[in-house]
Amino acid sequence: MDASQASSRSGGVVATLAFAGITAAIMQTLVTPLIAELPQILHTTSSNAAWVITVTLLVAAVFVPVSGRLGDLLGKRRMLIACSVPLIVGSVVCALSSSVIPMIIGRGLQGMGMGMLPLGIALLRDVVPAEKLSSSIALVSASMGIGGGLGLPIASAVAQYTNWRVLFWGSAVLAVAVAALIWFLIPDVPAGAKGQRFDLPGALGLGAGLVSLLLAVSKGADWGWGSATTLGLFAAAVVILVGWGMWELRTRDPLVxxxxxxxxxxxxxxxxxxxxxxxxxxxxxxxxxxxxxxxxxxxxxxxxxxxxxxxxxxxxxxxxxxxxxxxxxxxxxxxxxxxxxxxxxxxxxxxxxxxxxxxxxxxxxxxxxxxxxxxxxxxxxxxxxxxxxxxxxxxxxxxxxxxxxxxxxxxxxxxxxxxxxxxxxxxxxxxxxxxxxxxxxxxxxxxxxxxxxxxxxxxxxxxxxxxxxxxxxxxxxxxxxxxxx
Known part of the structure; x- marks a missing residue:
């Protein structure tokens, strides 16, 4: 492959990964225009409807480090494709939802796909020429912010002038497009940590600690910062994360x-x-x-x-x-x-x-x-x-x-x-x-x-x-x- 072909191929990789990051960011801001209407749409209370936003944050916090480690173990391209699947399925589930439970499940599935960004950034180190690496990293890394900045007005316009379900059908189409681009344009690079084992106890411990911490931070204002629930979650987060850290230092192939x-x-x-x-x-x-x-x-x-x-x-x-x-x-x-x-x-x-x-x-x-x-x-x-x-x-x-x-x-x-x-x-x-x-x-x-x-x-x-x-x-x-x- 000559220099021009290599440059063209790396350009397609960068564009695909940036598009994946923008799509993931749009998933996060997708429901912002609907916040006031969610209780009516889902026939539930405002506090229950708030979980439609919170669950994406919690699931993403758990799966981003897990998908990153699996990318090192199994290959980044394979995990990028795997991350696109819950984005697609979650979008379809949300589009078909008429009550709060299916919507929360769909939004949780969308959160599982947020690991695309760190996987994409890491992949750049393997496939992009050194002279283009810094600018490529900068563009892909900023794609989350770009998607958030552009996604809000687009989602607002769609929500205002069409049915709210169009937002989720549109996100499903975007996720399918991302999966197709990854399949055809992203090269299969050997896994950097192939042969090592996956740290399941570490993944469960980090997940439990992060969920406790983020729940306390994100819901503390609603529950009361001095409430037993909030303080209990903060205490649980400290205990679990300290135990997780001790495990990670002792295990042979840690999650982090x-x-x-x-x-x-x-x-x-x-x-x-x-x-x-x-x-x-x-x-x-x-x-x-x-x-x-x-x-x-x-x-x-x-x-x-x-x-x-x-x-x-x-x-x-x-x-x-x-x-x-x-x-x-x-x-x-x-x-x-x-x-x-x-x-x-x-x-x-x-x-x-x-x-x-x-x-x-x-x-x-x-x-x-x-x-x-x-x-x-x-x-x-x-x-x-x-x-x-x-x-x-x-x-x-x-x-x-x-x-x-x-x-x-x-x-x-x-x-x-x-x-x-x-x-x-x-x-x-x-x-x-x-x-x-x-x-x-x-x-x-x-x-x-x-x-x-x-x-x-x-x-x-x-x-x-x-x-x-x-x-x-x-x-x-x-x-x-x-x-x-």
Missing amino acids: DLRTTARPRVLLTNLASIFVGTAMYASMLVVPQLLQFPEATGYGLGQSMLAAGLWMAPGGLMMMIVSPLGGKLTDARGPKFTLISGVLVIAAGYGLSLALMGSAWGLMLVTIVTSSGVGLAYGAMPALIMSSVPLSETASANGFNTLMRSLGTSVGSAVIGVVLAQMTTTMGGYTFASEDGFRTALMIGGGVALLGAVIAAAIPAVRVVAGSGDKTVPATESDQAAVKA
């Missing part, structure tokens, strides 16, 4: 190699990922509400769901534009520099928001700036991870990093939710989050972003020890230069 994860470069990148996820999600919660709150409040802009989605859509487009540029920046200055730059851009977006939150145009600009920062940061984190772990652990390490981002979004959702619930104003018999509440939430987002930048600045340069047997290699020329220096 905690010794690798404890390396300063990997540990600090994952910690920064939590802060970036929190900072990203804060704006995604605040901006749509400011756009849709009634103008009579004095700070709301009175936009419809569809209009609000359209005002935010340029952010998703900007992320698509910035991601390849972030890859070039990584090639020139290294992924650490790109991560710090991205998080500082996010912080700058929050700074702008405090001055521009009074107009739709201003909030669109804020979304563009913060999305640009997310595009830079999300593209840099996998590059940092993959420059620090052996080839046999790329998928599981990326799965764990994706989990850290998701944990950040869950924490961000909980914190901002508490702030907006506590800082309220009453008008015409209705209680709204106050303007001060929104300003406080935006300041929290900016502060978290700045803390993320501080953590990113502490990430050490990659180091390769000659003769260690570790196949870890620097991801960029700048990192290689740093090693030589």
